[in-house]
Amino acid sequence: MLFAVQMTVNLAPDMDPADRASTIAAEKQYAQQLQHAGEWLHLWRCAGQYSNLSVFDVADNDRLNEVLWALPLFPYMDITVTPLARHPSAIH
Numbered sequence: 853m854l855f856a857v858q859m860t861v862n863l864a865p866d867m868d869p870a871d872r873a874s875t876i877a878a879e880k881q882y883a884q885q886l887q888h889a890g891e892w893l894h895l896w897r898c899a900g901q902y903s904n905l906s907v908f909d910v911a912d913n914d915r916l917n918e919v920l921w922a923l924p925l926f927p928y929m930d931i932t933v934t935p936l937a938r939h940p941s942a943i944h
């Protein structure tokens with residue numbers, strides 16, 4: 853099942869710099885692991901914002917929920933999920 857997910861990160865400006873760096877590093881490792889596994893298909897930066905637009909291909913809603921809750925940056929994110937259906941004019 854395909855889902856578009858927008859994640860906007862809101863890290864506190866006064867967050868401890870070491871905590872900030874380790875959380876971002878853990879997020880990168882987790883995101884790359886899911887991309888290698890084929891569940892995180894696209895990861896795009898929303899230009900000019902600390903936000904990304906991602907496409908996930910996961911088994912079901914419960915798996916998406918599990919993936920999102922496990923994001924190291926999850927406590928600092930606003931997340932919007934859009935289930936995707938095939939567009940009738942799409943050629944791919």
Ligand SMILES: O=C(O)C[C@H]1C=CC(=O)O1
Nearest residue numbers: 861879880883902903904
């Ligand atoms: O930077 C972000 O958009 C947040 C998050 C999503 C993947 C990742 O590595 O960081």
